[in-house]
Amino acid sequence: MKQLPTETWRRHHSKKNIAEDRVYEILNSAHWGVLSTVSEDGEPYGVPISFVYDNKSGDIIIHTAIKGQKIENFARDNRVCFSIVGSADLIADKFSAKYESVLVFGRIYKITDYDQSYQSAVTFCRKFAPKIVEGMEFQAAEAQIDDLAQIINNALDSMALYKIVPSHVSSKTF
Numbered sequence: 001m002k003q004l005p006t007e008t009w010r011r012h013h014s015k016k017n018i019a020e021d022r023v024y025e026i027l028n029s030a031h032w033g034v035l036s037t038v039s040e041d042g043e044p045y046g047v048p049i050s051f052v053y054d055n056k057s058g059d060i061i062i063h064t065a066i067k068g069q070k071i072e073n074f075a076r077d078n079r080v081c082f083s084i085v086g087s088a089d090l091i092a093d094k095f096s097a098k099y100e101s102v103l104v105f106g107r108i109y110k111i112t113d114y115d116q117s118y119q120s121a122v123t124f125c126r127k128f129a130p131k132i133v134e135g136m137e138f139q140a141a142e143a144q145i146d147d148l149a150q151i152i153n154n155a156l157d158s159m160a161l162y163k164i165v166p167s168h169v170s171s172k173t174f
Contacts, residue, residue, distance in 0.1 A: 018086075018100055018171035026086035026102050026171075027053035027060075031128075033084040035062065037073035045069055051082070052127045054120070060104060060164040061111075061120045063152070074162070078107045082164055100173045106166040114153070120161050121149035 018026070036046040047070055052061045060082055064070065074080075086100035111117045125148040132144060152159075 016172045016174060018102070018173050022086070022100070023102055023169065023171050024053075024055075026084060026100060028055070030084045030086060033060075033082050035070065036081040036083065037070055038077060038079075039069070039073060040076060045073060046083075050128065052120075052123050054123055054163075057163070058166060060106075060166070061123060061161060062164070063121075063124060063159055063161050066158065066160050071160075074108050074110075078109065079105075080108045080164055081105050098174060101171065103170045104164060104166050105168040105170070106164045108162050108164050111161040111163055117161050118149055118153050120163065121152035122146065124152065124161075125149050 031050055032048055033051055034046045035049045036044060039045050049062050049064065053059075054061055082104040084102045084104070086102065088099040091098060111120055122145060125145045129145065129148055132148070136144065152161075
C-alpha cells in the first residue's frame with residue numbers, strides 16, 4: 001500500500017486526525033465522494049461521484065462522461081479536492097454530530113494508456129460488482145470481472161476514466 005502524502009505546513013486539527021489505517025479503510029470502503037473544482041470565473045463546483053482507491057498507486061479513480069462542467073474545469077486547471085465522509089451520526093440531544101472525513105487534495109489526469117485504463121476498470125469492477133460475482137468460484141468471478149472491465153474499456157469513446165494523484169491527504173474525526 002502506498003504511503004499517504006501529508007504536508008505539515010497545512011492548517012489542520014492534529015488532535016482530531018484519523019489514524020492512517022482507518023483512513024485507508026474509509027478510502028477502500030466508501031463509495032461516494034464530492035469532487036470539487038473551480039470554474040473559469042472562480043466559482044467553486046462540487047459534484048458527488050463514485051470512486052475507487054487504488055492501493056497500489058495511491059490514486060483515486062473515477063469514471064465520468066467525456067463532456068460537462070467538471071471536464072472543462074479539469075482541462076483549464078487540474079487541481080481538485082475530493083471529500084469523503086467515512087461515517088456520520090447525528091447527536092440530536094446535543095445539537096451535534098459524530099463523523100469522520102477524509103480530504104484528498106491533488107491533481108486529476110485523464111487515463112489514456114490502454115493497460116492503465118483496463119487495470120483501473122478492473123479495480124472499479126472489483127468494488128462495484130461484488131453481487132454479480134457473489135457465490136461464483138474464484139476463476140469464474142475473475143473472468144466475469146475481466147468481462148465487465150473490458151466493457152468499460154470499450155466504452156471509453158462515451159465515458160472517461162480519470163485518476164486523482166494526491167498531493168496531500170487530510171482527515172478529521174469529531
